Amino acid sequence: MKHPQISKFRRQPAHARLNPVALASTLALLTGAGAVQAQQAAAATPNQSLETVVVTGIRKSLDSAVTLKRESRGLVDGIVAEDIGKFPDxxxxxxxxRIAGVSIDRNNSxxxxxxTVRGVGPEFNMVLLNGRQMPTSSGGARAFDFANLASDAVSALEVYKTARASxxxxxxxATINVKTARPLDVRERIASIGVKVNSDASVSRLPDEIKGDKLTPEISGLYSDAFADRTIGIAINGSYSKRNSGSNNAFTGNGWQTQPITNGTAGTAYDGVPASNLKNFPTSGFVTHTNDVRYRVTNLERERLNGQAVLQFAPSKALKFTLDHTLAINSVKSRAIENSAWFGPSYSGPLNGAPPTTFVRTGDVSDPIIQTATWDGTHDYAMYAAQFATKTKLNSTGFNAAWKVSEALNIELDAHSSKSKTSPDSPYGSNSVIDLALFNQGNTTMYYDQKFPVMSSPGLAYDSNKTTVTGSQFQNxxxxxxxxxxxxxxxxRLGTDDKLLAGLGFTKLNNRTASVNNFHGDWGGIGPQGSFKNVNVSQYSLPSFFSRIPGSGDSRQFQTFxxxxxxxxRAQAIKNAQSFRPTSLGAGAPLTKAEAEAYFSPLPDYTSGSDWRTTEKSTSLYGQWDHSFDTEMPMNLSVGLRYERTKIESSSQVTSYSGTNWYAENEVSLTGGTSTFGTKTGSYKYFLPSIDWDMDVTSNLKVRASYGVNIGRPNFGDMLGGISLNPNSGRYNIHGSGSTGDPALKPLKSKNLDLSAEYYYAKSSYVAAGxxxxxxxxxxxxxxVQATFAGLNQPASGQYYDAARAAGIAADKPKLLRNYxxxxxxxRPGVKVTDASDPTFLKGDILGSVAGAQPLVFDITTPSNGDGDTIKGLELNFQHMFGSTGFGVSGNYTFVRSGLKFNNNSSSTSTQSGLVGISDSANLVGFYENDVWSVRLAYNWRDEFLAARVNGDANDPVYTEPFGQVDAxxxxxFGKNLTLQVDLLNLNDGYIRQHGRSKSEVLSNVQTGRRYLIGARYRF
Structure with missing residues (x-):
């Protein structure tokens, strides 16, 4: 005997019951025009009336999401707008x-x-807009940035966690489909307008000089209607928002360098460092050091304009045409101030009262938890001022034709052309930085025994007579x-219980990433010390900018920012360059006014920089059979196969160099750059099967099983031809760096198995495990890979350098080595003094052509296909409504484990295959709703995860520590039309910390602040 209540879930023909997206779209008052949902929408039967469905309120939104989950083939989760034009976040x-298995990466604001979905990073999640692949102008990456899209016009999000042939x-x-409204799918006219005021508390934690407006506006509007007996539909929506925010970061700019112990035993010297300078120095394994500490405060101003226009024409019930255009403009400008101290690989001390460098061991790696550098009171302490400005513009035009040829056959054609471009949005380029140095820093000690990197520098104080600009960059x-x-x-439709789906697709993707950097390392100064004394420099309490981070109030911390x-x-630097020739240019006359202005401006084009271009052409073909078994326990089966063929052509412009120059205390640059261009190709093809099965064990209990194969394409930055050398990465005793790519890289391939059970024990309530x-x-x-190149030698080597070392000058004293x-x-050949005004600090050039110079070693980062491993996990989620009280709660927890882990007990040059993004995550949401009030409180938590495998130009880990956020x-x-809304974000005022191989290797501490939005929405 069949279960008595099964029939209420089978009141539609089986082929209609098997159309999850069509059913969810009906409940959401819209039908998507994209590829993912189109074929299901066409199968809807006439009794699927839209007239009885109204999506309003939190509970109705959750009901729609539950229906999507329950009636889908495969594992699908989603979020449906509470009302058209009102998304829940x-x-x-x-x-x-809020969806089980989904966690997010946060930007600087x-x-x-x-x-990240189920531990798979952003670059391996396909994002669709109404079923269409969207472009992403984020450099060499594929990850889609959701910060470019406002939520006002979005009516639903669908997250497909299992592979689908279509x-x-x-x-x-996952495949994530962002859906927007279609006017002919809505049975009423909709017109609404919303306004909000955004108040960001993080702005109050910035210096007055870079603060923005604390209160900023948001406005949105939506109009949708049908005319001419519902044969013509028009929908227009738009939104504008502006936000100012603050972001304060205490961090290490160049990471932690990890190298094996090459000499030394306990109590003896290491690379020329006296044994008395070292405490707990290891005798085996690996040892690390950091090059610098930096404290940065940033104001970020984001201005976002989104809009969409949709025109639909349905000359008959069997034919419908849709034309739409989507526009998204996101302008981001920021101003930053950074104070920093450079140590290099210095294990100095305990001279002049400074403590010895003290090591703490974690596994095979030993970190200097106290690292001291002894300076003579003339070392440079850097203060940079920076401006960043970019504009991202997305334009997408699409056309869709849906034709119901007969009762059995439906055909749909969908085409779109979409472009995203991110470009500089300032006369100074996309990134502009000017360094002002204060040359009176003495002994400096770093303490890494707190969450906060504590810098002690006794005697450091501002003296305008000791300042000069030392470096600048203007980058496009x-x-x-x-x-x-x-x-x-x-x-x-083959019959009541059988359906065939088939499709053909062509995609052409063109990606270009170009960059040119007008960089000048004038570490000797643009003019003598004191020539910038008329430039005002304000002073603030440094700990006050980092009050949320434990350790910022440490008494050892240098107090001034x-x-x-x-x-x-910039104005003073231009004047100085007309009187004093910049040291990075070597000997010669001062610059003219025009030359000085160009010196501190971005370059006019990209011919002297990098220019990477990739064309990716893909052809796909798929078929799928859907069948329903009307058995004692009703079952559904979908079997599909997708064929994918891709051809890649990658061209890149890179710069080759002919020489090197040790032109400043720590810096070695590459010289004689000329542009070259080359092209490489690659291709691959795959057959990708998928199987979805589900069964109604009872009227309330459903079980599922899915198997599918999918691929993840390489990032564009990994497919570049040619070797790109970093012209400013060299140091007097450190390798240079560079990178290269390979368009013949294979995609990442994943075979996926899913098992799940869902128990719907009451209306709108369920528990599920998968x-x-x-x-x-x-x-x-x-x-x-370490490599050398003809003509590129290390200037800090050879006969003259060896003579300086033989004279007793330590390897970590580059200023004294140069002076000698x-x-x-x-x-002598390759040695030239350009400024002898200070005999204790001679300035000039030491070229790689000096006698006996050894080749400069470059660490070339190269992508490759490595071994595989597994990702496995468990998803637990629930939703419960407390009857008709209006109260409800939902939550989920995701466990993820993988053998693709980063090996922390290794050097910076070792090959690594750690999977970025793997972490547990959890959500808990409680709410109350009645005819007047709606209240929601949400907590989101993410456990520690590997955020990056590469830090700088080495192969080092970047771990993001556990983070939680409370929102409400x-x-x-007021009546049916007016709603007032208050959003309270980051109520716990959390901060985000990142570390390297151990927690003492602090990489970043980002502190933002709470955010409040107050607004109103009126529906006409």
Whole structure:
């Protein structure tokens, strides 16, 4: 005998019951025009009336999401708008983090920007807009940045966690479909307008010189209607928002360098460092050091404009045409002030009362938890002022034709051309930095025994007579991506319980990433010390900017934060360059006014920088059979196969160099650059099967099993031809760096198995558990290969350098080493003094052509396909409504484990295959709703995860420590049309900390602040 209540879930024909997206779209008052949902929408039967469905309120939104989950084939989760034009979060990424298995990466303003699904990073999640692949202008990466899209026009998010033959490839973690409204799918006219005021508390934690407005506006509007007996539909929506925020970071700019113990035993010297300077020095394993400490405060101003226009024409019930255009403009400008001290690989002390460098061991790696550098009171302490400005513009035009040829056959054609471009948005370029140095720093000690990196520098104080500009960079970055895509889908009903789906797709993607950096390392100064004394430098309490981070109030911490003005520094630097020739240019006359202005400006084009261009052409073909078994326990089966073929052509412009110059205390630059261009190709093809099965064990209990194969394409930055050398990466005793790519890289391949059970024990209430297993092969890893290049030698080597060392000058005293060489070998080939005004600090050039110079070693980072491993995990989620009280609660927890781990007990040059993004995550949401009030409180937590495998130019880990955030929203309705809303974000005022191989290797501490939005929405 059949279960008595099964029939209420089978009241539609089986082929209609098997259309999850069509059913969810009905409940959401819209039908998507994209490839993912189109073929299901066409199969809807006439009794699926939209007239009885109204999506309003938190509970109705959750009901729709439950229906999507329950009626889908495969594992699908989603979020549906409470009402058209009202999404439950202020940011799409922050909405998705409420879904089991989904966690987010936050940008510098604290907003969610990119998503990780089941431990698979953002670059391996395919993001669709109404079923269409969207371009991402984020350099060489594929990850979609949700910060570019406002949530106002979005009506639903669908997250497909299992492979589907009909879905575009690339979503190993998930395929995420962002859906917007369609006017002919809505049975009423909709017109609404919303306004909000955003108040960001993080702005109050910035110096007055860079503070922005604390209160900023947001406005949105939506209009949708149908005319001419519902044969013509028009929908227009738009939104504008502006936000100012503050971001304060205490960090290490160049990471922690890890190298094996090459000499020395306990109590003896290491690389020329006296034994008395070292405490607990290891006798085996690896030892680390950091090069610098930096304290940065940043104001970020984001201005976002989104809009969409949709025109639909349905000349008959069997034919419907849709034309739409989406526009998204996101302008981001920021001003930053940074104070920093450079140590290099210094294990100095305990001279002049400074403590010895003290090591703490974690595994095979020993870190200097106390690291001391002894200076003579003339070392440079850097204060930089910076401006950053970029604009991202997305334009997407699409056309869709849906034709119901007969009762059995439906055909749909979808095409779009979409382009995203991120370009500089300032006369000073996308990144502009000017360094003001204070030359009176003495002994400095770093303490890494707190969450906060504590710097002690007794005697350091501002003296305008000891200042000069020492470095500058004006950089232009361009990222441009275009996607042209055509998709043809067909659905044919073989009978009541059988359906065939088939499709053909063509995608052409063009990606360009270009960069040119007008960088000058004038570490000797643009003019003598004191020539910038008329430039005002404000002083603040440094700990006051980091009050949320434990350890910021440490009594050992240097207390002052210096704030120079960017425009004043640049103006004075231009004047100085007309009187004193910049040291990075070597000997010669001062610059003219025009030359000086160009010296402190971005270069006019990209011909002297890097220019990477990749064309990716893909052809796909798929077929799928859906069948329903009307058995004692009703079952559904879908079997599909997708064929994917991709061809890649990658061209890159890189710069080759002919010489080197040790031109400043720590710096070695590459000289004689000329541009070269080269092209490489690659291709691959795959057959990707998928199987989805589900069964109704009882009327309330459903079990599922899915198997599918998917691929994740390499990032564009990993497919570049040619070797790109970093012209400013060399140091007097450290390797240079560079990178190269390979367009013949294979995609990452994942075989996925999912098992789940869902128990719907009451209306709108359920518990579910799912296990997933991914076998990943051809994983992308980074290896560092050491290489040398003809003509590029290490100037800090050879006969003159050896003579300086033989004279008793330590290897970590580059200033004294240079002085010795200048005093004894000036005028010899490769040695030239350019400024002898201070005999204790001679300035000049030491070229790689000096006698006996050894080749400069470069660490070249190279991508490769490595071994595979597994990702496995468990998802637990629940939702409970407390009857008709209006109270409800939902939550989830995701466990993820993988053998793709970073090996912390290794050097910076070892090959690594750690999977970025693997972490446990949890959400808990409680709410109350009645006819007037709606209140929601949400907590999101993410455990520690590997955020990056490469830090700088070495192969080092970047771990993000556990982080949780509390958000709340309160809504109040005045009648049917007016709603007041208050959103309270980051109520716990959390901060985000990152570390290296151990927690003492602090890499970053980002502190933002709470954010409040107060607004109203009126529906006409």
């Amino acid at each position: 202020t940011n799409l990424a922050e909405s998705m983090q 604290g907003e969610g920007s990119k998503v 879905s575009p490839t690339g979503g190993i973690g 970055d361009l990222s441009d991506q275009k996607v042209d895509q055509v998709q043809l889908h067909g659905t044919y 210096f704030v120079p003005d960017f425009d004043a520094l 296990a997933f297993y991914k076998k990943v092969t051809d994983f992308f890893s980074k290896k560092v 060489i200048f005093q004894n070998y000036n005028g 929203s309160i809504g109040y309705k």
